[in-house]
Amino acid sequence: MEFHDPGECPREACGVFGVFGVQDAAPLVYQGLFSLQHRGQEGAGIVTCDGRLLHTVKGMGLVSDVFAARPWSELSGHMGIGHVRYSTTGSARMQNVQPLVVECSDGPWAIAHNGNLTNARRLRRMYGAAGAIFQTGTDSEVLVHLLADPMYRSRPLRVARALNELQGAFSFLLMTRERLMAARDPLGFKPLSIGKLGSGYVFASETCALAQAGAEYLRDVQPGELVVVDKDGMTFSQFAASPAPRHAQCIFEHVYFSRPDSRVFGESVHSIRCQLGLRLAMECPACADIVIPVPDSGNASALGYSRGSGIPLDYGFIRNHYVGRTFIMPDANQRSDSADMKLAVVHDVVKGRRVVVVDDSIIRGTTARRRVAALKRAGAREVHLRIACPPVVHPCFFGIDFPTKAELVAGRRSIGEICRFLGADTLGYLSQDGLLSPFRFPGDYCAACFSGAYPVDVGTVQGKTELECGAAPEPVGAGGVP
Amino acid sequence: MEFHDPGECPREACGVFGVFGVQDAAPLVYQGLFSLQHRGQEGAGIVTCDGRLLHTVKGMGLVSDVFAARPWSELSGHMGIGHVRYSTTGSARMQNVQPLVVECSDGPWAIAHNGNLTNARRLRRMYGAAGAIFQTGTDSEVLVHLLADPMYRSRPLRVARALNELQGAFSFLLMTRERLMAARDPLGFKPLSIGKLGSGYVFASETCALAQAGAEYLRDVQPGELVVVDKDGMTFSQFAASPAPRHAQCIFEHVYFSRPDSRVFGESVHSIRCQLGLRLAMECPACADIVIPVPDSGNASALGYSRGSGIPLDYGFIRNHYVGRTFIMPDANQRSDSADMKLAVVHDVVKGRRVVVVDDSIIRGTTARRRVAALKRAGAREVHLRIACPPVVHPCFFGIDFPTKAELVAGRRSIGEICRFLGADTLGYLSQDGLLSPFRFPGDYCAACFSGAYPVDVGTVQGKTELECGAAPEPVGAGGVP
């Protein structure tokens, strides 16, 4: 999938990380965010607390850039939370970088949010009418107003009651001067895992960050659960007034977002992807000489495809590790672009061969089209494209900012038309059944972007207006009631 | 005075600038802030509005640094406001840099504030109890909550009513999508002037910024007045429920803060300072060969002293224009410091001479002491220090962050003791009568830092806790009620 390619980045999944009860929280949060960098490259922030003061460092860019020049001493404290934020196009929006830090009448709160609140607009309007002011354009800010609302003020039940007012997808980390809290929405859209580190506790969007921080994975925060850690230890409760009839875990976490070395929703991401490739080989066979992955997103599914098909794996693309955010395009008139700079074809591998190219997904198709063309230019005899998920055709209301239907390659095209558009000899997508086949509890996943079967009544979701990680549709200063 | 010397900067007066009805507001605001740079070097910000969106650029540091790398195209619009903020020691506080931009239910507001609200803490507590959340540590933020309060919501009377709730010193610029507003507290502590530029209007803390922007000075915003500019023109009103019995214009603006080429409170700053020097010559004569100023703060009063005394003026100190924020001290063990780097003694001028040194004021006295010692080292036969204001001995509750009484050189010393501390042969301060003598309406000034005669009952001011330009005594995250 071409999500990570410059110009094609969707708004991704964001990542959160928190730690309580260690000597120095900041370096651990840093390591955690570093391991979650793939979930968001636009901005990053860390807030720590020493029991008295909250300390904040935030900035635009990669984790390593934001914290490069700052001494850890600026971020003292035994607890802390951090956030990485997706890429957006358009102007920098420093004020939207999380964690959000505010001061209520009972002290400061820091909040890090992964997900999309579908009733944020309504709540925002309600509080605005009552005189509330807003500093960011993010949906996450409404939780703060709920928490500050005198109606809910009898901590910690207050937090549960406030969370209960929210609809949509959320994995939250909250920090006050005394405690760290973690919560996941009742349908469990977004992942959030708990780890143990010495006598302290760690929370992370993915288990790869627990491992990086040296923590032991305990379990996931359950859908609808609020976990509170303070000096007396950890306590658990269900905040949802009524249990959800089913879960709706985002299947795209397994398809694309999560790192292969993570366990997400209780499953190994790498293993799931291998199995998707294996199943793909059965559903969409090809008569070819070699199987090559689109690195790195297609690595595991290509391995599965090779195993399932018996066609040998080879490396037809080489990834240039130096293509980064600072890459400047040499010239608009040059024939190459940064996608071409990123992957180079190994001519000796593909020349004269019939090649199966395996990738995890296709969104717009423009990058896939360049890849196919590059293989043909390098002398590939046939190019058979195999995609380890079904076509993406429906919008997501819970945090993934897919392009519009007109921009989605599969939005208004048949498979045959897509194949011609991409210039491949054949094209095969995994079926919806195939996609769910590797999971032990397929009914607990949301695959609505493929199927259109949303886990909640989306008629009540007022347009795809409030996005992943809380980016409002307009900048601060543009909103306002009609 | 040694205010500007590194390590001795008080929190100064801040500066605000606004413009409405021009082609491109941003470059004009930039020029205006540049001319007000002496009022605050910690941070700067500009917010513009194109009638639809508010655009914000803020940063720590000097005006020229903050906007150095930003194209004006980021700040489009026909109106805009800007703010320069004083120096503080301690960690950078990006979130406190103004203008403050928030979104209320009826749209975005931008606010720039010069002054100190003496009832901010009470209002903050009240709104916090009602569920309000705060993003900054500044007192200025309470105005936003007043404006957003449904109680006051029927613009523009709403603004007048909200301003009427405030106590203390304030010159405000407010901007919405449709209009620019300027207001000055009923006692008129801080300056704020109105200018005309083509068919548009300009507001600035000092008239030097009007001149720089090419605008014509019309008049000052009156104490207690609210001026509103929108596409239909300018309207004026008094927002104060009852008129103030007297005014309380800050005399320190004339003593030190304002630029000599400004007219402040209707008087030429340069002329006032010359007259203070002249009066000082009469009150505190000296038997000496030359009069030298401490550049540049003592230039005008030294000129006046020379004229009044008949003792010839000369330049005994040379100012190094390259001492700036980036100056790094060579070594703690070296005998010199940045104050020594900043002013150099002209040996040939002072050697063997009896020297009268004139400065505008003394705060801590440590720099003055170094200056006297440097003159003696250079061979001055006698050093007679003359100060163009009385000793500063009382705290300011309205925006100037003087050191504590223990740190003020005159806090607990007699004139004789100060003279010995400074190492001068004689020392003379201007009297309080002398200080007020050049003004046409001396009763309209606050000189409480010299006299202790505060213009309002300071028993009601709860400690010197909320400071100039709204810096709360603690960072966000540290506050909260007990």
Add this chain to the structure above:
Amino acid sequence: MEFHDPGECPREACGVFGVFGVQDAAPLVYQGLFSLQHRGQEGAGIVTCDGRLLHTVKGMGLVSDVFAARPWSELSGHMGIGHVRYSTTGSARMQNVQPLVVECSDGPWAIAHNGNLTNARRLRRMYGAAGAIFQTGTDSEVLVHLLADPMYRSRPLRVARALNELQGAFSFLLMTRERLMAARDPLGFKPLSIGKLGSGYVFASETCALAQAGAEYLRDVQPGELVVVDKDGMTFSQFAASPAPRHAQCIFEHVYFSRPDSRVFGESVHSIRCQLGLRLAMECPACADIVIPVPDSGNASALGYSRGSGIPLDYGFIRNHYVGRTFIMPDANQRSDSADMKLAVVHDVVKGRRVVVVDDSIIRGTTARRRVAALKRAGAREVHLRIACPPVVHPCFFGIDFPTKAELVAGRRSIGEICRFLGADTLGYLSQDGLLSPFRFPGDYCAACFSGAYPVDVGTVQGKTELECGAAPEPVGAGGVP
């Protein structure tokens, strides 16, 4: 191999790129250097010529950083050369960044050099005695003095005669106002290839850079050949007074340095590495469940090993693409380091399995040791380490800055001792015969770092004192004769 791991970087191979006869040379040189970035990350430079002036931009850091803020208009011209330089530890040495630009009596010269001149010290001493002065600590500078020497001054034969004085390894690009020259030492240590781009010509250390620039690969510059391009076209000549009896192409280019998608010395790097892995499977079999590569250096050889052994390939390590130069270590006391941040173990892949880990080479062994330990921690039942080359035990005098014998893991240890040091269950190295087996002309390679059989009498090489890319053993200012 752990070359690229922070703290273990050898001084690598450097990369050169040149172009003649295009509209705008600079963007093409930039693209070329970008594709050669893996050959050197310390610094980069581009010099272009518009026929009248030479234009230079050089800097420390990655190609994308050095040229990020510079407009191409600073580098105008239809021809240009560029250079990427290896990492060194210690203080930045801006003056050593190439291309070197000097002015001789007949005009300016720009020089980019890959290799190590073994008689540079002698020539430097000779010219120094005659009054020459030196600006850099690089061996490359002696070529300039030869070129400027009146003895050799009758261009272009002059260049051939000057090159003929040099001993050791060199691939040079030279540029004057009229022409671009490329030369390769008579033994052909370092690669240098020629491409055609429209009506112009391109030279690059590796063919991957030709492909990136859109050029067609023509052939390699031959050992001992001087190629000159000017407005009249390309001319070829042999500069070596006598032909070399054999060639001595650096086998480490195939083992590690070159990018898999390059053809180097006429062979596909990827194919050679696959074959090394295949041979390794035959020479050093293992009884195991899966084969995993150390990404990305071991990818191709692991593929070969899997094919040769029949043991299935899997991905046990995930590479974090965000580990870069700006990575800051969280804390010295933390248990992890940047090598751990870079590769993460996929627990579900290795847990309970017998794992064959394949890498291209081992230098110090410290990183390999961490990898083995990480696999064991993740639950690998057995770890069988297989290395696709023989042990590195001898110094290189021709451009690779291996650590000292004491630091080389194989320097003073038997295979069994190395295996115990690394903590692996078994360890297998490829034999020297095996290493040469995939090549069509094995006699044309230098494998002295493995065998000690140097292609020239190294008794005449005066210590390993002048290094790859010309870094002198001491900084400028420290050298000089005894």
Add this chain to the structure above:
Amino acid sequence: MEFHDPGECPREACGVFGVFGVQDAAPLVYQGLFSLQHRGQEGAGIVTCDGRLLHTVKGMGLVSDVFAARPWSELSGHMGIGHVRYSTTGSARMQNVQPLVVECSDGPWAIAHNGNLTNARRLRRMYGAAGAIFQTGTDSEVLVHLLADPMYRSRPLRVARALNELQGAFSFLLMTRERLMAARDPLGFKPLSIGKLGSGYVFASETCALAQAGAEYLRDVQPGELVVVDKDGMTFSQFAASPAPRHAQCIFEHVYFSRPDSRVFGESVHSIRCQLGLRLAMECPACADIVIPVPDSGNASALGYSRGSGIPLDYGFIRNHYVGRTFIMPDANQRSDSADMKLAVVHDVVKGRRVVVVDDSIIRGTTARRRVAALKRAGAREVHLRIACPPVVHPCFFGIDFPTKAELVAGRRSIGEICRFLGADTLGYLSQDGLLSPFRFPGDYCAACFSGAYPVDVGTVQGKTELECGAAPEPVGAGGVP
């Protein structure tokens, strides 16, 4: 004079500073350069020596910027030299920043040069023909080639003999691993003073830098003198083969370049300037109400004028201290420019008055013209411009890069025409006799830029081709013989 105004900077005088025999040389050199910053703002460098190695830090920009982020530990050693370099227009030329550091066969040399060598081009051609290569475009580099020339190699007589080959203006500081040397050309064009600091010695272009470093002024280096300091102390010698018949000290040092608190060529700069103003009052009286200086260049001469004329001094211009290198102009279409931003008119001072404006000199006249216009706009009734030197009409071959005759306001205009061009009511220049009148030894000065009477036969100076501080007329890469 408008030299320092953006866009009107000439290539100025450069400054050198050196120290031997102190604990840590670098911070002292830093302080010294800081005090000499007015002599050059383009770039700065420091080279120190610990007896074994030379350590170098150089960069473009102000002294405080270049060394802001560098720890002194990078510049260890008990001796060191530094250099500040003038502004040039055009692209940055990092390689021309001094001190120049090279390695000769007998070790490293560092060189800092103030002046212009009139035979550099001939020497450069001679050495180039013999095979020498050049790294910079500066004339200073020829001294290195002379020093390295085997003909002169028997230190320290070698240095004297090499210096004896040079023609033109030079004050040199040279450093090897063992010693520090200072030399001044036989005509003594440029200043160079010696100071004592504890048991060590200090050299500086101006005595203000000695004072800043805490050193005691001993005497000037004599014209034609070579001073050598090493661990055995200081030794003196005359290097000139024959003594100069007269000296030719640059009178522009007193007119403009030097800081008022320096003693230059044995005279107090401030006193000389006061006397020039006094004389100007006698030569060019005016019927006016006030005398105002153009700050800061006209401060001293305005004081003198006021004293001589009896017309009271006042401050009609206020200097904005924040106009610096990073100042960005708001907009090309705006009516103001940075010269207007730099000086603001004090309306209350000049309105309705007849004003005498005194400045030290006029070069192009464009800034003076803006100043006159600004005064008129502010309501000045009459503006009488008085210049404390004669019209500049002749080129300088010894280090000052005046504009061409066509650009000089006095180049092709009569006094009346200049006055009309500037828009002043009257204009008066000091006479040549008046200019020399304050000096005790007027015959020892070069005033050729005013008089055209050059101290040497300038027919032998081959065009004004090699400039102050050694900037060659063309960049490296452009030169070369036809």
